[in-house]
Amino acid sequence: MKIHIKNGRLIDPASGTDAREDLYIDLGEVAAVGRAPEGFAPDRIIDAAGLVVCPGLIDLSARLREPGFEYKATLESEMQAAAAGGVTSLVCPPDTDPPLDEPGLVEMLKFRARSLNFVNVYPLGALTAGLAGERLTEMAVLSDAGCIGFSQADAPIPDTQVLWRAMQYASTFGFPVWLRPQDGFLAREGVAHDGVVATRLGLPGIPSFAETIALSTILHLARATGTRLHLCRLSTAEAVAMVRRAKDEGLAVTCDVGVHHVHLSDMDIGYFDSHSHLVPPLRSQRDRDALRAGLADGTIDAICSDHAPVDEDMKLMPFSESEAGATGLELLLPLTLKWAMEARVPLARALAAVTSGPAGILKLDAGTVRPGNPADLCVFDPEAQVRITAQSLRSQGKNTPFLGYELPGQVRYTLASGQVVYEA
């Protein structure tokens, strides 16, 4: 299908483009930017006047809940949510049921995703069998099946020797290892950031050093093993500082932050609102400000949604008993735009955090608009305000602290491999 997108403001952070440029799409790829190819007769013309045209968003963490958690969400609903959010590629963590530690599971997931034909799904394989932190998985076989890296999701490996060996083994083949720094013992039973809010509310706390002690261990092991390391969902000011120092010393490490943590702090728990029960926990305002500073100065390479649809019944429970997580695929763009407005960050710079930044981490030739690349595009209205409601969200997860809020940015079209997979 030949598509002509005209009159749009093309923002492509990877190439530094921010200009009024038309786009021409053919055979699922970007055929040309600016001037139509010879004899181009479009089957469809999209008028993007007043709209931004950018690469489709790349979300570094979105739980699709298949296999195993279909009562919470399914591939269909969540991939539709991704398309509605302008997300054309997403990474899914291995904490499915069963965990993604066998090639058959990975192949099935990729097959299901492909047949739904919406967005690209890049699975992370389990670093240890069953995510149990004891035995290594068959990383080479899993990589062949399609895993783009290996992770423990939210299940830290308590045995540091096993962690060391796992990183060494992955490093042997150059496989990236994605780890969320958390010391399981220090975080045991905690549900909120250990500070005055948790004290007032009587909630068991997770101290900041539960993250930084684990981070220190992981960084040392990365230096020792030469592993390609990606740190997931930083939440503390101290962790940002540690990563900044590590990068300054030349360590090849990347990191991301969850989009809810860019905005919220433990104060947003309010009167025990379990929609603010997240992992890692929402921390102090000082921590949040440090995360924003880390995004601004490039210490933090990407923003992800950390999409985790949760059955509403599991949120209608006392805070510490509720299931943690927030729906995020459809909030990634609006919340990134909101951050950009508040922090006075140029739009291109903000979009880099969800396009070229993640692409760089994944080492994919994606997240950019270039002739010859698949036409994965997001066309959105940066001026429109959208009210977030249970009805407006396509995800089966309606669990977000931003329910009822008006947020900037409305996705009008999403194209994946040159096909319009979402239209407002």
Add this chain to the structure above:
Amino acid sequence: MKLPDAEALCEALIAQLRGHVTPDTGIVGIVTGGVWLAERLHRALGVSTELGVLDPSFYRDDFDQVGLHHDIKASQIPFEVAGRRVLLVDDVLYTGRTVRGAMNELFDHGRPACIELAVLVDRGGRELPVAAQYVGARFEVPPGKVLVLDRDALGRLSLTVSDKRRERKAQT
């Protein structure tokens, strides 16, 4: 409207009660105006039984509409109610609901031999079959208005008409 002199009414009430009250009558004043009045009667009539004070807030019938009062005084009945002749005293008798509540509370203290009611003013407007045996004066007050008994720093009583309920004053 012209109101009678409360002090004069008080004297009139004392005159009516003389001869009908004995040393072991239990006089009980209903807060707040009824207590001021009861103190006067108690002194003037030479009753030896200690004076009782009743705040019938817990026995009101309008709890569901107006809730609990602020500033509730604890009721104190320092004598045995069972078998006693009781004289209930209030400043103004109007709908009769306060007196009904006061009687209910009194019965939770014991079964009196009889209860009589003395009021400074009966303003009519009864909503229950309640009557006072001893009345200082009978006159009407326009509905919606409140008839209030005040006591000044020297202890002198006076009557006024106002638009709203009096804030409960501290008992002196």
Add this chain to the structure above:
Amino acid sequence: MMARNPQLNDKGTLQHLLTVEGLPREILIHILDTAASFISVAERDVKKVPLLRGKSVFNLFFEPSTRTRTTFEIAAKRLSADVINLNIATSSSTKGETLLDTVDNLSAMHADMFVVRHAASGAAHLIAQHVGAQAHVINAGDGRHAHPTQGLLDSYTIRHYKRDFTRLSVAVVGDLLHSRVARSLVHALTTLGTPDVRAIGPKTLLPTAMEQLGVRVYHDMRAGLRDCDVVMMLRLQNERMKGALLPSAQEFFKSYGLTPEKLALAKPDAIVMHPGPMNRGVEIDSAVADGKQAVILPQVSFGIAVRMAVMSILAGN
């Protein structure tokens, strides 16, 4: 996200009692004053008043407790309410109905008031948000968060013996980390104007950032007790020894137990309180528990009056 205080209704009056924190001083004083008028009711032969006649009070206890539930039951009955007790096991194996399903079923039976005790902080808030203006919720203890009627009855006791909060030094000793009683008392005391509230305990048993609640922290009990007017001893539970928080009850008693010798450091007329039940020889020496400075027994009758006050104020709002 909630902006408005969930304890207040549209008219700004108290719809639920979930925590002392955030309640204006006037409301606390109103509750204490109303409780005073209920004390005399307890001294009569007929200990009832008809305020809550025709109303149903449901005691929803997800955590077992005989004494607290009994005082709420007595308080409700003295207000002439109908009382129904529900003890719901919380073992994870019996997780059939959710918390809110249970509440919905009871609301269908026209409950006017729920008295809720639960092991998880925030449970009473969740129920209150759910029932809204349809019923009143009283928090009888949620996790380590709050036990507001206990905080109020402790304040009532202190006022009874000491009159003026604005001149007092009050020490709360022991396991504040896990104590909802301590949190509620601290909030009540600071709201009522107590200038010197002290928390005394080992670092393992004091919550993070405790000072930000308006409390001075002491690890040395002798220093902390000096010239205090009120000493509140908290109960130490056996589980604390297992969680690497304390080595033994004996060591705790050595450093943080209240003995006559340590009590002598407080003012000569200082009162000793304990929310009960006491562990003699762990928090408190028998000599002190049975001594003349201990006011532990009167706390019980004050508790009934305070709960009567809370129930009648809520029911009338």
